[in-house]
Amino acid sequence: MHVLLLKEPRDGESGSDPYIKELASHGHKATLVPVLSFKFVSLNSLSAKLFQPEKYGGLIFTSPRAVEAVKLCLEAEERREEWNKAVKDKWNTKSIYVVGKATASLVHNLGLNPLGADTGTAEVLSRLIIEREATNIPPLFFPCGSIKREVLPTALRENGVPLETLTVYQTAEHPDLEKNLTNYFTEQGIPAILPRSGAEAVG
Numbered sequence: 640m641h642v643l644l645l646k647e648p649r650d651g652e653s654g655s656d657p658y659i660k661e662l663a664s665h666g667h668k669a670t671l672v673p674v675l676s677f678k679f680v681s682l683n684s685l686s687a688k689l690f691q692p693e694k695y696g697g698l699i700f701t702s703p704r705a706v707e708a709v710k711l712c713l714e715a716e717e718r719r720e721e722w723n724k725a726v727k728d729k730w731n732t733k734s735i736y737v738v739g740k741a742t743a744s745l746v747h748n749l750g751l752n753p754l755g756a757d758t759g760t761a762e763v764l765s766r767l768i769i770e771r772e773a774t775n776i777p778p779l780f781f782p783c784g785s786i787k788r789e790v791l792p793t794a795l796r797e798n799g800v801p802l803e804t805l806t807v808y809q810t811a812e813h814p815d816l817e818k819n820l821t822n823y824f825t826e827q828g829i830p831a832i833l834p835r836s837g838a839e840a841v842g
Contacts, residue, residue: 642669643823670823676813677784679708685782685807686712690726696776696801697734698751699768701761701791705782706745708807713749727751734771736779738764765794774799785809 642662662669688694689712700706713719727750735751737743743756754771758764768779768791778801781792785806795802813819 640667641827642667644669644671645674646671647673647675672816672819672823673813674816676811677704678809678811679711679807680785680809681805681807682708682712684805685709686718688780688805690718690721692726692729692733695733695778695780695803696772697736697779698730699736699764699779699781699791699802700742700746700753701738701764701781701787702784703742703745704784704808706742706749708782709749723750734768734779736764736768761788761791762794765791768795769798769800772800774801776801778803781805782807 644656644658646656646658656671659669659671685708689709713722731750731752735746735753736755737746737753738755738758738761740756743753746753755764755767758767772779779795781802781804783804783806785808787804792802792804
């Protein structure tokens with residue numbers, strides 16, 4: 640059976656996408672078509688905040704993309720050197736929260752010690768943070784995407800845990816989505832009519 644996966648490709652050094660590997664192990668061929676694209680924003684602001692750990696009570700990462708934004712801020716050699724010599728150790732005296740093992744692995748690659756890899760969702764992570772943090776700490780810093788869910792910010796706010804958010808990436812439809820889908824269906828011998836307003840048509 641041929642399976643169409645509509646998802647973001649898996650980043651990192653772990654090889655091919657785990658869904659493709661799992662399907663292949665059961666004799667299925669899978670084609671991955673990315674549906675979203677990401678644009679990084681506010682990197683100057685992010686960099687400034689990353690290098691002022693004394694102003695914050697900790698860090699929160701709920702997506703690999705937010706960690707990627709941090710990596711972009713550390714690309715310059717002098718910034719990376721400063722991060723490795725002093726800044727990451729200052730952050731490591733605070734709590735570094737993450738959702739999921741993939742995000743935890745990327746955060747660990749930055750030299751940080753993540754908490755919450757097993758939480759799995761922002762809702763579960765928010766409960767962990769509320770259990771661990773006092774209400775009189777400096778704000779936790781939360782670099783996030785433009786379409787983040789409000790579960791975590793709302794839960795922390797309702798429980799008095801201070802939080803500062805910064806949008807560091809924007810999410811949009813992948814520019815080649817329509818073309819890639821048409822190509823896929825053509826290769827499979829299936830006629831495809833994909834109107835640009837397809838979402839409204841089926842919604």
